[in-house]
Amino acid sequence: MSERPVRIGMVAGEISGDILGVGLIKELRRRYPNAIFEGIGGPLMIEEGFKTHVPMERLSVMGLVEVLGRLFELIGIRRKIRQYFLENRPDVFIGIDAPDFTLGLEESLRKSGIKTAHYVSPSVWAWRQKRVFKIARAVDLMLTLFPFEARFYKDHKVPVAFVGHPLADMIPLESPQVLAREKLGLLSTPIGPSQNVVALLPGSRSGEIHYLGEIFIETAKFMLSQNPDVKFLLPYVNEDRKQQIEEIMQRLGPELPITLIKGQSRDVMAASNVILLASGTATLEAMLLKRPMVVAYRMSAITFFIMKRLMKAPYIALPNLLANKALVPELIQAQASPQNLGKSLLQRLAKNSENEALNNEFIQIHQTLKQDASDKAAIAVSRLIDHDAN
Incomplete structure (x- = not known):
């Protein structure tokens, strides 16, 4: 534990x-109480x-085309944050995901002598692999959630630490369905303890619901x-998203037996028999459940044309x-039709033996990712801070 004052800059998107x-x-606060x-x-x-200088939701934009409509605002925010940290220099700056925003910021701050770390690897191993050279210029340390990412960075001589995923630490190896339904207050409803339930998670952002809702x-x-x-069951993150979903339901299926639940998406997934969801972190959460x-x-x-x-x-x-x-099935663009998705979900409601084999695969992956990630990440970051101080 260090009593010296430490300033830690962070951006989460x-x-x-x-x-x-x-x-x-x-x-980190356990190690630096005065940070x-x-x-x-x-x-x-x-x-x-x-202390946040800009509301986080201003950075939450999906898609290459969608970013263009907010480009000048995003550039302005990054310039403002960069200038602030150049004038109020942190002991370390940590970009958390949002690579298109944070990596350029990290590169600029690192050039000025500020230590930088990036938490959550961009999908550089999947597409635009030449970004690894920019990452090498931008960061003193890459913190990865998954082991295959760490191998990629080691191969490219980028300092890296595999820390595991915090969700794997938070979610137990077993997540009983009935307990989740009880927590959501569903046992005294028509759903009860044994009803077949499908969780619908079209995403937490307006753009995702626009395309998938x-x-x-x-x-x-x-x-x-x-x-x-x-x-x-369909969870929503805030009243704006609820209104967006309700408008779609009123138009297409006001009579459908869909229960909207504010937040509690993890409990919703745990309460379900099968999940339909947008690609993203929620797929990891569903796997851990x-x-x-x-x-x-x-x-x-x-x-899609560019990404493909x-x-x-x-x-x-x-x-x-x-x-x-x-x-698990992946259905993208035209493949993601109601008929294709519905047939695949119905198949998974019926295939108990295959679901048992899938469960065993999920348990093995869960154990690999269960590394006490926040502690490991804090240890790696504190080494950057203390090395600079010494």
């Missing part, structure tokens, strides 16, 4: 980054004493036409990437 950030702040944490962060980080509602309609006993899933993703035609030509990895879903094989 979305909800998953906020979760990682708050875990790291807690562990100042500031930059851009979300509500969890703020509750832990983090209607398809997910239409998928529910298709499934009900094949199995009238299925019920659905040991639930069968179908992964869908849609984006603008231009973004740059993509090097064979999969987009994290369970598949971690296993290096197709554990």
